[in-house]
Amino acid sequence: MIQVTSPFLPPKEEYLKYIDKIYDKKWLTNMGPLSSELEMKLKDYLGLDHLLFLNNGTIALQIAIKALELKGEIITTPFSFIATTTSIIWEGCKPVFADIDAATLNIDPQKIEAAITPATTAILATHVFGNPCDIVTIEKISQKHNLKVIYDAAHCFGVKYNKRSVMEYGDISTISFHATKLFHTVEGGAVVSKSPELTYRLSKLRNFGFKTSESFDGIGINGKNSEFHAAMGLCNLKYANEILAKRKEQYLLYKKALTNKGVDFQVINQDADYNYAYFPILFKSEAELLKVKSELEINWIYPRRYFYPSLSTLDYLNKQDTPLANDISKRILCLPMYHTLSNEEQDLISRIIIRTLKY
Numbered sequence: 001m002i003q004v005t006s007p008f009l010p011p012k013e014e015y016l017k018y019i020d021k022i023y024d025k026k027w028l029t030n031m032g033p034l035s036s037e038l039e040m041k042l043k044d045y046l047g048l049d050h051l052l053f054l055n056n057g058t059i060a061l062q063i064a065i066k067a068l069e070l071k072g073e074i075i076t077t078p079f080s081f082i083a084t085t086t087s088i089i090w091e092g093c094k095p096v097f098a099d100i101d102a103a104t105l106n107i108d109p110q111k112i113e114a115a116i117t118p119a120t121t122a123i124l125a126t127h128v129f130g131n132p133c134d135i136v137t138i139e140k141i142s143q144k145h146n147l148k149v150i151y152d153a154a155h156c157f158g159v160k161y162n163k164r165s166v167m168e169y170g171d172i173s174t175i176s177f178h179a180t181k182l183f184h185t186v187e188g189g190a191v192v193s194k195s196p197e198l199t200y201r202l203s204k205l206r207n208f209g210f211k212t213s214e215s216f217d218g219i220g221i222n223g224k225n226s227e228f229h230a231a232m233g234l235c236n237l238k239y240a241n242e243i244l245a246k247r248k249e250q251y252l253l254y255k256k257a258l259t260n261k262g263v264d265f266q267v268i269n270q271d272a273d274y275n276y277a278y279f280p281i282l283f284k285s286e287a288e289l290l291k292v293k294s295e296l297e298i299n300w301i302y303p304r305r306y307f308y309p310s311l312s313t314l315d316y317l318n319k320q321d322t323p324l325a326n327d328i329s330k331r332i333l334c335l336p337m338y339h340t341l342s343n344e345e346q347d348l349i350s351r352i353i354i355r356t357l358k359y
C-alpha cells in the first residue's frame with residue numbers, strides 16, 4: 001500500500017538515547033532541556049533569530065492571532081488546510097476570503113486589496129505547499145492599510161525567499177511539525193517573529209500567561225510541547241539535509257514523467273529556494289481526477305485531495321465567492337511523496353496516471 005505520505009523515522013537507537021536522557025532527568029515537559037536544544041538548533045538550521053516550539057501548528061496560528069490582538073475581519077485564503085480558517089473563527093474573528101492565483105495557488109494580492117473594509121485588521125496567508133506568496137505585494141498592501149500579516153508556513157520547513165528563511169516575513173509566521181510534514185516532531189509546531197517583544201508575548205501565551213511561577217502577564221493557553229516530541233525533532237533534524245535532497249529528486253522525477261501528459265503543475269515563486277515538499281497535479285476536470293484517483297486506489301495507492309473542499313464553501317460560514325479556489329480544489333490531487341518512496345513506485349504511479357488519462 002502506498003499512502004500519500006509516510007513519516008520519516010530516525011534509527012530507533014538514536015531516539016532511545018534521548019529517551020534514556022529523559023528518564024535520567026525526569027524532566028518530561030514544560031520547556032525542558034531537549035525542547036530548548038531543539039529551539040536553538042532549529043534557529044541555527046533555519047537562520048532565524050526567534051522561534052518558539054509549540055505542541056502543534058494550529059495552536060501556533062491561534063496564539064499568533066491572540067498575540068497581535070486581532071479583532072474583526074481577517075482576510076485569508078480559501079485554499080488551505082481547515083485550521084487556517086478555523087483558527088480565525090476560534091479567536092472570535094471573521095474570515096473573509098480573497099480568491100487565489102490559479103498558477104501559484106496562493107492568495108491573490110489584488111483580491112486582498114478588494115476585500116479590505118474598515119473592519120479588516122489582518123491578512124492570514126498560507127504559503128501553499130511551501131510555495132512562498134507574493135510577499136512583496138502583500139507587504140505593500142499591509143503597510144498602506146495598516147494591517148498585520150500572519151503567514152501560515154505550515155509546509156515551509158527549509159524554504160527560503162530572497163535567500164532568507166520565508167518565515168522571517170510578515171509579523172508572525174507559523175509552522176507545523178506534524179508527522180505528515182517533511183520535518184516532524186510527531187505532533188508539533190512553532191511560531192516565528194523578528195520582534196523580541198512579540199516573541200516575549202508569544203512565549204507568555206504558550207505557557208498559561210505565567211510570568212513567574214506566582215504571577216501572570218495576561219491570559220495564556222497550554223501551547224507547550226514535551227521532551228519526547230523534542231527528542232524526535234532532534235533526531236530528525238540530523239537528517240534534514242538528506243530528506244530535503246531526496247524530496248527534490250522525487251519531485252523532479254514526477255515532473256519529468258508527467259510533463260506534457262495532460263496535467264498541470266503549481267508554479268513555484270521564482271524568488272524561492274523551494275523545499276519540494278508536495279507534488280500536486282491539476283487535472284482538466286473533477287471527473288478526470290476521480291477517474292485517476294479510483295484507478296490508483298485499485299492499485300493500493302492513496303493520493304489525497306489537498307485541499308478539498310474550498311474553505312469558502314464550509315457550511316458554518318456565509319457563502320463567499322471564490323470561483324478559482326472552488327474550481328481548483330475540485331481538480332487537484334497530491335501524489336505520494338515521502339522519504340522511502342522508491343523510483344519504481346513513482347514510475348508505477350506516473351504510468352497509471354498517464355494510462356488512465358489516455359482512455
Ligand SMILES: Cc1ncc(COP(=O)(O)O)c(C=O)c1O
Pocket residue numbers: 056057058059080081083084126152154155175176177178188189
Ligand atoms: C496549511 C496548514 N496550516 C495549519 C496546519 C495545522 O498544523 P497541525 O496539524 O500541526 O496543527 C496544517 C496541518 O497540516 C496545514 O497544512
